[in-house]
Amino acid sequence: MPRFQPFRPLKRLLPRDIMARSLLIIVIPLVLLQIITAYVFFDRHWEIVSRRLNTAVASEIGLIARLIYTYPGEETREWAFSVARITQGLVFRFSPGGQLPSIPAQRSDPIERALRQRIGNYIPYPFTIDGRPGEGELTVHMQTPGGLLSVDVWKDRLFTESIFLFVFWMGGSSIVLFGVAAIFMRNQVRPLLRLARAADAFGKGREAPDLKVTGATEVRQAARAFIAMRDRIRRQIDQRTGMLAGVSHDLRTPLTRMKLQLAMLEGVEGVDDLRADVTEMERMVEAYLDFARGTGTETAGPTDLGAVLEDVVDRHRRAGGTIFLTVAQPITLPLKRQAFERCIGNLLGNAIRHGDTVTVQVLLIDDHVEIFVDDDGPGIAPADREAVFKPFQRLETSRNLKTGGMGLGMTIARDLVRGMGGDIALLESPQGGLRVKLQLPL
Known part of the structure; x- marks a missing residue:
């Protein structure tokens, strides 16, 4: 009964060469580490920083709104708007008798969503937020008893760019590490490829260039073993070829003498049979030598x-x-x-x-x-x-x-x-x- 191999389909997707597999061994842990780090850091960092920034802006808006509600009057309102614009960068506007516009919430905008979650705790009025997608500021509209109170807020105050800086450095360092690993692995794999090409050429009976012993200790050991094996095989072939040359000479010489003697015995009974035997012996010797010689040198x-x-x-x-x-x-x-x-x-x-x-x-x-x-x-x-x-x-x-x-x-x-x-x-x-x-x- 065949064994169940649950990871066999996954093995088919893996690369077969050693360099790609070695890079995967380096890259997969690196990518997993980056993902876990990004998830933990971004989640906590974005939540904490975003909460603090949005809380600060929401409290400033709520402070001005409560101030003009507690101390009504046009002079007090203008003074409060001026202070907010100079010290906090908030631009307030008041429209007497104005009504709260109907603006759908942008659920996909994290800046607007974060401000919406905080501002409700600091203003006592119904409100809506115009996120203005693609622009650098947003507007908060509040329905006060006397009219519509609006404030423009720069989006830069609601989030920090350090997150993007962290992403850039994390991605850049990963690319640099991957490049260094690729160069290192290529230098380690190159001696193996040379050894494989030399072994393949030698196995096909072709002349391969001298193999340079480089690389890690194990690769050097394998290269030296291959060179020693190749030299032993070549010596064996040379010795066999030399021996066969001697055997060929030693056997052909008496056969030649026998053929000459048979040529001098023309007309003698049984000479034709002996000549046929000598011819068969020559064919046998040639067949034996061809078999033992193989591909020779x-x-x-x-x-x-x-x-x-x-x-x-x-x-x-x-x-x-x-x-x-x-x-x-x-x-x-x-x-x-x-x-x-x-x-x-x-x-x-x-x-x-x-x-x-x-x-x-x-x-x-x-x-x-x-x-x-x-x-x-x-x-x-x-x-x-x-x-x-x-x-x-x-x-x-x-x-x-x-x-x-x-x-x-x-x-x-x-x-x-x-x-x-x-x-x-x-x-x-x-x-x-x-x-x-x-x-x-x-």
């Missing part, structure tokens, strides 16, 4: 894929094979040319041996190339397709090399393709026989 270089395939196909056509080649478009990719020609040659040889018509098709798909080799032969059963890649594994049960070969062709082909970073697979061909699918990276 050949380096990959930019290669015209269509031109290489045309050369190999032409050679097999001259040998009597019926082969059709289709290349969708010109393709240039890093290849070990000799290894690739040997691989395609093995595949075409098998296809011609078991079928009458062979089709080679090349397709460019995203970041890789796919090559299909189809024949109209008997094909291979799905259960036996993996077995043909094993060394010396022959589906043809006889020991006749002309019909079954050495059982190394497909093994060498897969070894060569994987040495260039690709892969090979066996499928059912549309022609009824076997389809060999090669995939090579660009």
Whole structure:
């Protein structure tokens, strides 16, 4: 029974590269801290400062309103209005017989809403507030027994700009911290990317530039381990290549002497059988050496894929094979040319041996190339397709090399393709026989 994973949909939304994930580890706590700080500070700061400012303005308005109510008279009213304008910045107006205007409350204006909550405690008259959206002042209208009393209040007196200053510094510091974190993480991730590119190039059999050991201690340790592994593999390849060169020379020399001696024994009974045995031994030695040699020390270089395939196909056509080649478009990719020609040659040889018509098709798909080799032969059963890649594994049960070969062709082909970073697979061909699918990276 599969385990329930509640966070699996969330994982799909997360970035996959290490730099983005590292930045998220830094940014998410920073953003949460900013949100909590802003909520707590703004809520308390706005409430306290707004209450004090609006209480002060409301009390000043209430003081003038009660003063002219207690001491009626035009001279007292003008004197009170003058004092309020000079000392408090409040501009009062009185309209005898005026009526309170009908102005709907602006619920979305926090300044008007805060003043409305406070002013009712300080004036004994019905009132309304004209917030004047987009302007720098608002007007409070009060219905007194003698008429309409209005006062203009600058909105700057009702709130503080320190909140916006705090928001600016908080946002600015967050951006600066995020930039510093991004630069730091990029410098930490860059050695990992270089290591990944070097490992990828080495795995594809391509020459990679020398890897510079930089970064954190763990990254340096991984880079040194990779360099040591690469050097050991190269030494092993060099040693094997040198050994094979010696084996090839040591085996071919006695075979050459045997062929010369057989040439001097023309007409002797049994010479033809011995000559056939020597030829078979040469083929066996070459097959063994090809299998052990693998991709050798050949380096990959930019290669015209269509031109290489045309050369190999032409050679097999001259040998009597019926082969059709289709290349969708010109393709240039890093290849070990000799290894690739040997691989395609093995595949075409098998296809011609078991079928009458062979089709080679090349397709460019995203970041890789796919090559299909189809024949109209008997094909291979799905259960036996993996077995043909094993060394010396022959589906043809006889020991006749002309019909079954050495059982190394497909093994060498897969070894060569994987040495260039690709892969090979066996499928059912549309022609009824076997389809060999090669995939090579660009």
